[in-house]
Amino acid sequence: MFTWDKRWEVVIGLEVHTQLQTKSKIFSGSSIAYGAEPNTQASAVDIALPGVLPVMNLEAARLAVKFGLAIGAHINKRNVFARKNYFYPDLPKGYQISQMELPIVGLGSLEIETDDGIKTIGITRAHLEEDAGKSLHEDFHGQTGIDLNRAGTPLLEIVSEPDMRSPAEAVAYLRKLHSLVRYIEICDGNMQEGSFRCDANVSVRPRGQEELGTRTELKNINSFRFVERAMEYEIERQIDILEDGGSITQETRLYDSDKHETRSMRSKEEAHDYRYFPDPDLPPMVLEDSFLDEVRATLPELPTAKKERFQSEFGLSLDDAQMLTADRETADFFETITKSTKAESKVVANWMSGELFANLNKSELELSESPISTSQFALLLDRIADKTLSGNTAKKVFSALWEKEGEVDEIIEAKGLKQITDTGAIEAVVDEVIAACSEQVQQFKDGNEKVIGFLVGQVMQKSRGKANPQMANEMLRKKLS
Amino acid sequence: MALDNETVHNIARLARIEIDPSEVSQTRSALENILELVAQMEAVDTTGIEPMTHPFDATMRLRADAVTEANQRDKFQAIAPKAEGGLYLVPKVID
Structure with a gap:
């Protein structure tokens, strides 16, 4: 198991993006089926042609509520979509529709099993948002190719509290969450296809210190094995820096599984200024109690x-x-x-x-x-x-x-594997073994209980595994008593 | 509220708006006027008033989860500056 200097305490919080199992996109009627030809599932809304308007998918709301109920969370019956502004070619609108101040799912929790028993991990919130498209950086005559099929795919981003104290706990939480979203059938959990993606916020602080250390964010670590290894590497890196008297830079880092290291992706100081504001295209979503009850009735045994x-x-x-x-x-x-x-x-x-x-x-x-x-x-x-x-x-x-x-x-x-349960047939073999193993027979008679195992083994061997071992055992004991 | 030129440049960069050096002071005073208005509004006592996210009292309409869009890639790509192999091509971006 991974250990580090006990003077340091590790603090981990996870952000998990789960792709919701709908048929169509969150704000348009395009299919979200995986693996289609590029841009064949990208409608006018998804590619952000001027004049289009988003219309929310009821099923995406239902699945988000289902998750909220499964973790005993507060459901915000009035929730609001916001624009998260940044520029990247696979985000054609120049903003991602997400939720900021009033997410659909509020505070809840999940229990994990650790070496020290059950531990409750807080889930700060879960909000609905749209996925971006994909940038293909292979060489298209020195240009980048954009596939917008994934743009607008419904995501539920599940944000944990910084409650985990080791990579092992973080992985336990991640596995529990992965199992839960599949249990309640809101997400297929396919990590290869990106249906379940994890970002980790990792920091360390001297044990006993209240204030959190500066954190780094590890992006897109898409297997349970890599999540643990990436965090272990990052914790060691941070402790090394702090012990040498340095300080941690708040930044996004990528884990390279081939080299087993994390490296700085880009300074997000500026990029992080997303200038959120309520999306004027989408009035507040208001959920009735009857809707919540309806969803609650569909929850399977957890x-x-x-x-x-x-x-x-x-x-x-x-x-x-x-x-x-x-x-x-x-x-x-x-x-x-x-x-x-x-x-x-x-x-x-x-x-x-x-x-x-x-x-x-x-x-x-x-x-x-x-x-x-x-x-x-x-x-x-x-x-x-x-x-x-x-x-x-x-x-x-x-x-x-x-x-x-x-x-x-x-x-x-x-x-010819049928077990011999015929008393006569077993008795013949038992007699044969007793005759052949006089030494062990004597040891048993002298009180060495363990030898019975050897004798039963001999019976099994001679019957080529077909004698009923329990019957052989009983018969041996009877004959040797 | 006073803004410095650097903040004006920063806001412009975030919004990908090009500002000619000769326009900086004009833009700055325009922004300051907006912030002044915000400051005036902030001075109003809003105790007991629920924050508003939208000017209308409307609530969201939700649609049934059904695939209703057909593939119109050829039409969309006919008006795109560059497309190849079904992909839109853009100047190279590297993380």
Whole structure:
């Protein structure tokens, strides 16, 4: 784990841009589908032709409210759009429509799990805004290419309080937020496509000092791994400067993942003078209580509630419940399997966190891309529950399923993996082992409990893994007592 | 409220408005007049009055989330100064 001099305290706040899952843009009827030919989804409003007017998308408002309710935030039933003025070619109006003084979502919070237990991270606000287009800096005869398909895509910018005290906490918060926006289906969370982007405000101060240190802003760090590394690098850089008697310049820095360093992007002193003012094209948005109630009714069970229910309903440990509710697909998968198999919930949890996730990770697959169907996975666990398979033979069946060699029962049949539960057959092997391992048998009789494991192992080996280990164990004990 | 020339230049730069050196003092006094008006308004007692963001009492109309725009790229790019491969071309910008 990353550590730094304990005399310094790290302060981190995050700004996360989530792309809202609408069909059309926030202020126009253009599609926001990813990957279209350049500028084919950029209407007169999006490219800012003179005389056009923005008209707000109801669904974007609904999704923002849904988020606010999910974090227990105050919803500003009267909220206002403002113009954030700056010049850049991928922002054709010369201003971005955003929210400043009266954002749609006010103060809320999110709980994260840290090594020291549960910690509450404040969420200052979340506001609606439009995305900018894309600048392509590849060489177009010494010019820059502009694609405005993304211009006007609805974003919810979620701003945290400077409540995080380590990169690990910041990542825990980010993961929790990522999981939440997917749970409540307001954002697909796709970091590669830029649907979930993170800027981090990082500063350090001598431990015990009240006043915050000068911060730098790390831009566009778009994977959980890079977020942590970028912050670690930046913290070390700041501490080095301060310990040498220097001072931190407030600036925006970019993380270079290849070189593992951050570098100054540009001095934003001037660029930061955005001269916000209320957008005269958009009167205040007023939300009725009935609308809020309607949105509230669409909220699914939230991760924390689900985690608690998994513990009480299925008797799972906190760790298991946490792992299974980390994202909605995993939780839904677990519940589907649990409902359709005779195996105990704990067995389902173990097989998911063990074989299934290990193989998915190794193959870099999502749960939804698993080569093993839910019904076959449930059936595999059934065969463990009805003692057709032992833990070991079940793993062999799992591998065969993974390689798509057939269905569970076919594989058991083809590979001759059916567990021997016939007392006579096991007894024969047990007798054979007792005869062959007189030394260990004596040790057991002399009171060495542990040797039983070795003897059961021998039975399993001689039966090529097919004997029921529990029956072998019981039979050995009976015969040796 | 008095402004110095540097502030005038700075405001002009932020707004991307070119000001001829001969116009600076004229622009400065025009801006000072506006700020004077603001100062007068600020002197009014507004206790108990809710801040207003828009002059009308209107509230926003919201539209249903539907794709209603068709691709009109060719028409838009026909009036653009430069376009190539579907992209608008602009003088090189580097962060």
